[in-house]
Amino acid sequence: MWAIRRTSSTALRISSRSQTFSAVTFRASYAEHKIPSSLYMDKTQFPEPSCGTRLLNRYYSYSHSQPTLNHYYSSMAGTKSSGEEDDDLADGFSELEDSITDANQENNVEDENDDGIVSEPELSEDEDNDTIVPKKTRQTKQAFSALFKVIMDSSAGPVQKALDKWLEKGETISRSDISGAMVELRKRRMYDKALQLSEWLESRKQLEFTEKDYSSRVDLIAKTRGLNAAExxxxxxxxxxxxxxxxxxxxxxxxxSVQVAKAEKVFNKMKELKLPMTAFACNQMLLLYKKNNKKKIADVLLLMEKENVKPTLFTYGMLIDMKGQSSDITEMEQIVETMKAEGMDPDIKIQYILAKHYIHGGHKEKAKVIMQEIEGNDLKNNRGACSVLLQLYAMLDSVADVNRVWDVCKSNPQSDEYLKAIDAYGRLKKIEQVEAVFDQMSKNFRRISAKHYATMLRVYANNKMLSKGKNLVKQMAESGCQIGPMTWDSLVKLYVEAGEIEKADSILRRASEQNRIKPFFDTYILIMDQYAKRGDIHNAEKMFRRMRQDGYVSRLKQYHSLLRAYINAKTPAYGFQERLKADNVFPNRALAEQLAQVDAFKRTAVSDLLD
Incomplete structure (x- = not known):
């Protein structure tokens, strides 16, 4: 069990009364209650600590209220605590651990991932955070080029036919060939071809499937055919x-996919089947509630203690980041101390999170101490720190330090260092240096990836350089580079910053209609917010519907943006309470204030007089 510390009166105290516990909702309640029959119920009792665990105490002391004793059901999973209206969908974490993840990826990836325009060190535990495949050693291109070439040469045709013909020539396939081909297909987001390969291997009995192979198949089905098909x-x-x-x-x-009800259902099923409770599963639920309902974080931590699941670095990283986001610097530091007391030192991702929040909170000297720890005594022999430092020094507006770090890299930069240098100089509005880095990259790489183009495009967008952005897009198209969500996002931002909202909307609509991969959530919100500023209810509602059609479930952020359109148009919003209820969205304080402003039946002093 975790160490239990009796601390000051601010420490969390939990009632010693027994309770019935719902694995779906993780509520920290010790009162008897009834759960709908559709929900699985874990009949075991919570342990009865006189105070919370060290980690739970640290998370909830001072700035947080104690875990509520009111029971929340899964239908309320969309609820957020007040003040979370700006919580981003892609707010910085994904939990894809080594047990089911391939973290070994080539530096010059030729397609886009969905981490964001320039991924930050805390964004994921691997370079492509949506890849859930068995961990394997890096394969050389020679080891899998033949199989991969056959798949790629199949073009738009069925992969199975091409592979059948290949086998008829007497070719053989090894597991290392298959693993290498799968990695390359996933890197290029060719999930449909990867799924066809998996299905062909099983139907032709070319591979004896293991749990990792079945897990990979589930992941590919979820990505190409949806969660229901995967189930x-x-x-x-x-x-x-x-x-x-x-x-x-x-x-x-x-x-x-931020499918709260489905995630809770799956977690529930795991409990029902009495599968081992793992840190991975708990971290997934922490990640879900970090995005959707921070009030439930304490319940996951209580469950982890009950099941004796040790928190990982990723667990601590999420809690530290949440404290930093809420500007609780003291509490953020105390969670770090708790982590160290449990025998874990911050890795470079957590150091980045700490330094970032110190900078944003105005604690620049503390940030510099962390950054010196990251840098070490010899940066030339610590190249892994360069990408992180480029971002942090840019946040500090230190051109000299960005130049110094880039000088270490520029004789032989890695792909990620190019990206971070472009982003860093872009933040500093040093456009000449940005273009110099991009030109050097263009000369050194046989082919520039969409990610690199999108990063460069984002710099032009942030600096309102529409003409240069258009020329870059033409260059990208002429190169034959595949355009996807990352590029769409940068392109939309380019036109939004130039004030051409309709053009940005048109680009997004065509991207959504012509491609199987849907645009980012925040790309829609970017345009929707612009319509909201104008008070353009018609187009804001259209964007709201398009997001739903493209598979984005209604969330608080969408409703916040939509209500701003009604407020700015000075128009009452009829039936909004019913819409929220139908979508299982429960208003936080900020949304409730917006609803009050557009309440068609709101009584005022004047209306009372008239009555």
Missing amino acids: IYIEKVPELFRTEMVYQTLLANCVR
């Missing part, structure tokens, strides 16, 4: 291989 497939997986890894893969996809 159906799991029922067809042989019972021997229907392990926690398979369900964790589905859970991760539910969390990635």
Whole structure:
């Protein structure tokens, strides 16, 4: 069990009364209650500590209220605490751990991922945070080029036919060939081809499937055919291989899609099947509630203690980041001390989070101390720190330090260092240096990836350089580079910053209609916010519907933006309470204030006089 510390009166105290516990909702309640029959109930009792765990105490002391004793059901999973209206969908974490993740990826990836325009060190535990595949050693291109080439040469045709013909020539396939091909297909987001390969391997009995292979299949189905299809497939997986890894893969996809009810259902199912409770699964739920309902964080931590699940660095990283986001610097530091007391030192991702929040909170000297720890005594022999330092020094507006770090890299930069240098100089509005880095990259790389173009495009967008942005897009198209969500996001921002909202909307609409991969959530919100500023209810509502059609479930952030349109138009919003209820969205304080402003039946002093 975790160490239990009796601390000051601010420490969390939990009633010693017994309770019935719902694994779906993780509420820290000790009162008897009834759960709808559709929800699975864990009949075990909570332990009865006289105070919370060290981690829970640290998380909830001072700035946070104690965990509520009111019971929340899964239907309320969309609820957020007040003041969270600006919480970003892609706010910085994904939990894809080594047990089911390939973190080994080539530096010059030729397609886009969905981490964001320039991913920050805390954004994911691997370079492509939506890849859930078995961990494997890096393969050389020579080891898998033949199989991969056959798949790529199949063009738009079925992969299975091309592979059948290949086998007829007497070719053989090894697991290392398959693993290498899968990695390359995933890096290029060719999930459909990867799924066809997996199905062909099983149907032709070319591979004896393991739990990792079944987990990979679940992930590919979830990405190409949806979560429901993945759930159906799991029922067809042989019972021997229907392990926690398979369900964790589905859970991760539910969390990635912010499908709260489905994620809770999957987690519930894991409890029902008595599968081992892992840090991965708990971290997924922490990630989900970090995005959706921070009030439930304490309940996950209580569950982890009850099940004796040790928090990981990722667990601590999320809690530290949440404290930093709420400007609780003292509490952020105390969680770090708790982590160290448990025998874990901050890794470079957590150091980055700490330094970032120190900078944003005005504690620049503390940030510099962390940055010196990251840098070490010899940066030339610590190249892994350069990408992080480029971003942090840019946040500090230190041109000299960005130049100094880039000087270490520029004789032989890695792909990520190019990206971070472009972003850093862009933040500093040093456009000449940005273009010099991009030109050097263009000369050194055989082919520039969409990610690199999108990063450069974002710099032009942030600096309102529409003409240069258009020329870059033409260059990108002429190069034959595949355009995806990252580029769409940068392109939309380029036109939004130039004041051409309709053009930005048109680009997004065409991207959504012509491609199987949907645009980012925040790309829609960017345009929707512009319509809201204008008080353009018609187009704001259209964007709201398009987001739903493209698979983004209604969330507080969408409703905040939509209500701003009504407020700025000085128009009452009829039936909004019913809309929120239908979407299982529960207003926080900020949304409630907006609703009050557009209440069509709000009584005023004047209306009372008239009555």
